[in-house]
Amino acid sequence: MNLRLARKQRARAAATVRADENRRLFGRNAAQKASDAAERSRLAKTLDGARRNDAPSEPTVE
Template sequence: MAEIVNLRRARKQRARQDADKQAQQNRIAFGRTKAERSLTQAERDKAARTLDGHHLAPPDEEPAP
């Protein structure tokens, strides 16, 4: 005899497994703490300020105050 399977339960179980798999992938892709994100943003901002500070003004423009 074959085992009787409730298709509704099997479908819901499959959906839960798919959701767990997607959640695992999202944790890998987006799983950074707020502190890590803010540190990275601060480093980017500092690098941009440093780069902007090293630009030379064209001779026809006055330097910014």
């Protein structure tokens, strides 16, 4: 197989994958985006609520 054709085919496949990801991320309506943002916020609050306060925030090296 010609290397030039193989490179072009690989580039086309990568572009297709990138296009699919962009369609998934940016091809949504406002309600779906708001729903995702609310879900991320809820998960962040749950995680912060479960965080232990007795653990030091940064390990000390002596």
